[in-house]
């Protein structure tokens with residue numbers, strides 16, 4: 001026997017739902033269950049199934065949340081807080097109240113499509129020395145990644161139609177050498193871009209392009225391949241750390257001996273060490289990285305082996321001249 005109370009409430013839901021709950025669709029609305037689909041974006045889409053329990057409205061309505069895009073754990077958590085919320089309105093009509101509550105939850109939680117990524121980042125990437133803060137409603141993450149005395153602070157914004165659009169990356173403070181900051185920024189932006197943009201040159205054998213979530217990939221790159229990596233790397237010519245121990249000693253003048261050069265093979269050198277190496281024979285076959293053997297290219301030493309030979313010969317001759325002058329003066 002369906003109570004008159006429930007009948008009246010269902011009629012009310014049919015009348016008000018579509019107008020009052022943005023992006024809602026009624027799938028079912030009868031005494032067995034009320035099923036409403038709610039869509040904010042393609043990835044913030046769920047189905048709420050509400051069932052009247054015995055003794056309703058003096059008992060809580062049972063809420064179940066299903067979604068193909070929102071992680072299961074989050075759906076379960078939302079159902080749990082719905083249960084708490086329903087307790088506040090015992091004795092009253094609960095359906096519309098709960099539907100509004102669920103819609104509000106989607107609106108207030110821009111992180112819903114990336115909650116699994118956030119869990120991974122907090123568990124696997126964030127370390128004790130780091131600071132990791134989230135501004136829930138704005139969908140903003142402020143992450144300060146630290147390594148020895150070096151730090152890199154980044155603001156990551158999760159857009160409303162994430163993951164169709166990539167996470168927005170803004171560097172907001174650091175004490176790394178300038179060329180590294182530039183590289184961290186451009187490469188992380190490129191990673192985010194590639195998550196949502198098909199490659200220009202398509203291999204016909206490749207499966208059709210599908211965008212993928214960018215937040216975790218960007219964080220993993222910044223943490224593992226940038227901030228935690230470079231401050232401990234050595235210069236493969238003098239075998240000392242490439243970065244100064246104290247970040248306040250970082251050199252940003254490109255021709256300074258302790259300026260850190262980052263080569264395309266990924267290895268680091270002091271400018272001074274590399275300059276000696278690049279301008280001293282042998283030049284045949286081009287200069288190779290002493291660590292990995294890859295050819296070293298750098299616009300500061302953009303010379304052919306022949307030109308390097310000539311310069312070397314010239315330098316030697318000049319050196320002899322100077323020595324002769326010194327001899328003469330003695």
Ligand SMILES: [Zn+2]
Pocket residue numbers: 235236237238239240269270273
């Ligand atoms: Zn060195």
Ligand SMILES: [Zn+2]
Pocket residue numbers: 263265266267289290291292293294
């Ligand atoms: Zn190398």
